[in-house]
Amino acid sequence: MKNRCYRLLDKFGIDNLKVVTETIPDVPPSGHVLVKTHAVSLNYRDLLMLDGKYDPRVSLGFIPCSDMAGEIIAVGENVAELEIGDMVNSCFYQWPEPSGLEEKIRFTHTLGGTMDGVLCEYKILPHWGITKYSNHLTPQEASTIPCAGVVTWHALFDDHRPLAAGDTVVMIGSGGVSSYVIQLAKAAGAITIVISRSKEKEEKLKSLGVDHVINSLEHPEWSKQVVEITGRGADRIIETGGSGTLEQSIYATRANGIIYLIGVIAEPGQLCDKTIKRMLMYGVTVKGLLVGHRSLQLKLNRCMRNNKIKPIIDKTFDFENANKAFEYLRSGNQLGKITINI
Numbered sequence: 001m002k003n004r005c006y007r008l009l010d011k012f013g014i015d016n017l018k019v020v021t022e023t024i025p026d027v028p029p030s031g032h033v034l035v036k037t038h039a040v041s042l043n044y045r046d047l048l049m050l051d052g053k054y055d056p057r058v059s060l061g062f063i064p065c066s067d068m069a070g071e072i073i074a075v076g077e078n079v080a081e082l083e084i085g086d087m088v089n090s091c092f093y094q095w096p097e098p099s100g101l102e103e104k105i106r107f108t109h110t111l112g113g114t115m116d117g118v119l120c121e122y123k124i125l126p127h128w129g130i131t132k133y134s135n136h137l138t139p140q141e142a143s144t145i146p147c148a149g150v151v152t153w154h155a156l157f158d159d160h161r162p163l164a165a166g167d168t169v170v171m172i173g174s175g176g177v178s179s180y181v182i183q184l185a186k187a188a189g190a191i192t193i194v195i196s197r198s199k200e201k202e203e204k205l206k207s208l209g210v211d212h213v214i215n216s217l218e219h220p221e222w223s224k225q226v227v228e229i230t231g232r233g234a235d236r237i238i239e240t241g242g243s244g245t246l247e248q249s250i251y252a253t254r255a256n257g258i259i260y261l262i263g264v265i266a267e268p269g270q271l272c273d274k275t276i277k278r279m280l281m282y283g284v285t286v287k288g289l290l291v292g293h294r295s296l297q298l299k300l301n302r303c304m305r306n307n308k309i310k311p312i313i314d315k316t317f318d319f320e321n322a323n324k325a326f327e328y329l330r331s332g333n334q335l336g337k338i339t340i341n342i
Contacts (some may be wrong), residue, residue: 001026005063005120006322012052014326017064027074028124033082034074035123035130037342038139039316041067042329043147043176044240044263049113050326058113066092066111068118069133069142070342079127087139088130090118092146092291096128119322121342131297134305144311144337145300147291148176153300154292155238155260156184160285165189167235170226170252172245174201177262179312179336181238182208187307193229195222195245201335208312223251230254238262239286247275250284258285312336 003024010016028034046064048054069089072082082088094109111117133142156163163169168191171178178194185192186209193212194205202213212229214222227233233254239246240263249259279286303309314334317325319342329338 001122003120003122004319007061007063008050009061011060012050014047014050014323014330017050017323017326019320024122024124028076030077031079032076032124032126033072033079033088033130035068035070035088035125036073037068037070037118037121037123039069039143040065040119040340040342041140041143041148041176042325042338042340043067044329045147046112046117047326047329055113057108062113063116063119064112065117065119066090066113067143067146067148068123068342069137069139069145070123073122082127082130082132086132087135087142089133089142089297090123090125090146091129091131091294091297092150093293094126094129096126097293097295119340121319128294131294131301133301136305136308137310140313140316140339140341141311143339144176144180144313145304146297148337149180149300149304149311150292150297151262151289152177152180152184152238153296153303155236155262155289156181156188158292158296158299159260159287159289160236160258163188163190163236166191168193168230170195170234170237170249172237172239172241172249172263173332174198174205174335175240175332176334176337177238177240179208182210183309183312184303187303187309191230193226193234195248204335221248221251223248226252233257236260246286250275250279250286253282253284255282256284257282258287261286261288314338316341 003022006017009018072086108114169185170193171181172195192210194210197217205213214225216222237249237259239249239259239261314336316339
């Protein structure tokens, strides 16, 4: 059957993302299912992939994007728990759990880079590479779960000490990860603080339940405001800015608090010795976190179903305008996730 998909051709850059028509088997192999894609959501990682700045092992010609939602239209042999008509989303990591190979293949078995991604009309995936999602979600909402949703769940509830009521969480910016942090942290009874450069987004963020918004243009040393609000510093910080915001994050963290490094969207920066000493004296943990496996996605799906959480969608584009969706992602103007209808 015919399958339209986007591939990055000729050289890196959004302008070289082109639609091609290929053939895909209408009967999936054993252990696999054929999914009709309904929606794809974008992550900053996808943009870095297209720019050639994420993974030097990625070759031209790949299909971008890791996050999708769709409907199973065919089931291969030896698939017991899935059937035609099930609504599913992809998993960021494409290997069975546990496999004992996590450290060796964690960077080579991810969608939208070293493996072809999901920005296509149809996709064949292994039964352990997808999950069923709650029927209270639209495909657009469900497509946001695999990367931004799962890494947020990982940082808040499945690593270190689970987030507790009354804890303070700081997030940098108002993109996809931050929008998930807002909803999941509030569901846990935590206090939320968003660091944003946009005055226009402040009221919208507060309407979503954010307790405090600090404008980083008005307060470049915004860590002082965090300490003033909390009295001691934040319990954890979801750091999506990278080196450009890490110094302020360290000063904003309480003694024995934790910073999760998840993204690199801010301008580059550099840590001075004074900041490193602060980390040592206060016992601040800085830990890199890369999404999470299928088991975490299943937990997140249950949480969203039980609490009727609906992800925040900023803007949706048609399949034919996928390039414009990536341009909008680069602008950084979104509050929540960007999706593409297929």
